[in-house]
Amino acid sequence: MDESHKHLRLAGVIRLSLGGGRGPSDAYVFDPHRLALPAWACALEDGPAALLVTLDRHLDLVVPQAPAAVPDRSAGLRALDEHARWSLDVRNYDHVLAAMEAGLVGDALVIARGRPRGTFSGDVYVDTRGRPHRLVVVPTVDRAAEAFNAPAPGDAVREVLQAAGRVLLDVDLDCFTSLSDADPTTVLPWPRGVIRDYLLPPDSESFWDAVLEKCVALTLAREPHHCGGLLASGELFRDVAEVLFRELLRTQPP
Template sequence: MIKFRNPYHIEPPGALREILSHPVNETEAIELVVFQEHRYAFFYWNKWMHKNKSSNPPCLVSLDWHQDLCYPGETEKEWLDELDLTSDADVSIFTWAKLAGNNDGHILCAAYLNLIGDIYVHCRQELGQDTWKDEELIDANGNKHIIKKFKTHQALQDALLNSSETSVFFDIDLDFFSVKNGLSDGSFEFTYLKEEEIRNMLDKDNPLINWIFERIKGFTIATEPKHCGGLLRSNKFLDLISEIYFSPDLFAPKCNWKWKTKY
C-alpha cells in the first residue's frame, strides 16, 4: 500500500485547480481544473458530486474531437464497484493508473457510478453509420443515462435549451478546436477552427454558453497536446479560453471571470 504524506489532499498528477466565483449566481463558487490527460476529469466529477451531496448528478456537456464513450467492461465494472469514492487517494490512483490510458472510458465509467447524469457530447469523430444515434447506459444502481452526440453546435444548443437539465459539468478537450485531426486519422496533418469561430462559440452571450453558465457546477479542460498537433498549439487554445473568460489570466493571482473583475 502506498503511504501518502497527506492522504486527504491528493489530486491527479499535473492538474491545476482554480476556485472561482460562479459566473452567474452570486451565492456560489465553482472550481475549474486543467490537466493533460482527459481521464483525470473522473476524479473531479466525483469530488464535486460528493461535495454537493446531491442524489441527482449534473449532466455532462463535453466538447471533444473524439467521442470518448467506450463502455466499461466487466473487469472495469468490478474495479468501479470496489472503488472507495470517499478516498481522494484511491480515486486519484484509480483515475491515473486504472482508467483507460487512451482516455476514452472515463465518461461512461463516471456514468456507471452515477457521478454524472445524462451525457451531451459535441464531437467530430465518425464511428460508422450509427455515430449520431442516442444510446443509453444503465448504471450500477439501475439508473438510466441517455448518451447524446451532436455533429453541430446548433444541434447541441437546441437539445439543451429544450431540456429540463438544471445543473451541468462543462468539459472541453482542446483538440475539439481541430477540424482535421492528423493523429486520429494517421495523416499527422491538422487543420483548425478559425479564432473568430472559437470566440463566437464560447462567448458568454452565446445562448448555449449562457445556458451552461447559469447551471454550471464545475469546469474541466483537457489540454491533450498530442491530439492538438503539439504543445504550443494546445497552449494557444488554452490562452484563448483564458482571454475570452478571465481577468487576470487563468491561474494568475485574483483570477476571476472577466465580466466580474471589470467593476
C-alpha cells in the same frame, strides 16, 4: 488534510478559483482527459450526480474495459484517482461512462464530431449497477442551441438541461482542432475567430444560460498530443481561454 484541499493530492490537476463572472466558481485544468474522473469527484463532493455537458472533438463514449471494476464514488477520491490513472484507457475515450459507473455523472449532453472505434451508440447507457443514463449527442454548439431553443421531435437537449439539478461543464482543447485534409496525421488548431464562432454562435445565449446557471465546475483537458504538440497546444489554450473565460464565463482567463 482539510476536505476542501483534497484536490492538492491530485498530481497534474490545477484547480482555479473563478470570480466575478457567471457560472461555476471553480475550474480544474489537466492534460489527460481521464483525470476528469477525480476532478469531477472533487467538484461534486457528496452531492448528487450531475448532468455532464462536454465539448470534444471525439465522442468519448467508449465502454471501459472492465466497467464493473470502476470504484463507486463512495470508495473515495484516492480510489477514483488511481483508477483513472492506472485502469482507464490511455487514449482517454472511456472516462465519461466510467464516471457514470462511479455514480458521478447521471445523463450526458455530448457535443462532439468524431467517433472513435468502440463508441457506445445507444441513447441510454445502463451501468453495471442497473442505473440508466441518457446520452444526448449533437455535433456542434449551434446545433445544441437550436435544439434547446426550438426542439424538433426527438430533440432532448432542453429536456436534460431542465431535468438536471447540477451541471458539470467539460471542455477538451482538441474540440477546437481539425485533422488536415492533405495529411490526416496533422492536427490543425483553430484561430481565435473560428473558436469564437463555434463556442458562441448566434442565438446560443439562452442555451448557455441554462448550462451555466446550474454549473458547479468547469473541467478543461489540454490533451497536447491531440492538439499538435506542446507548443501548438499552448498557443491554442491561450486563444480558447480568452473566449471561454473572458467571453463565455465573463471572468479573467487563467
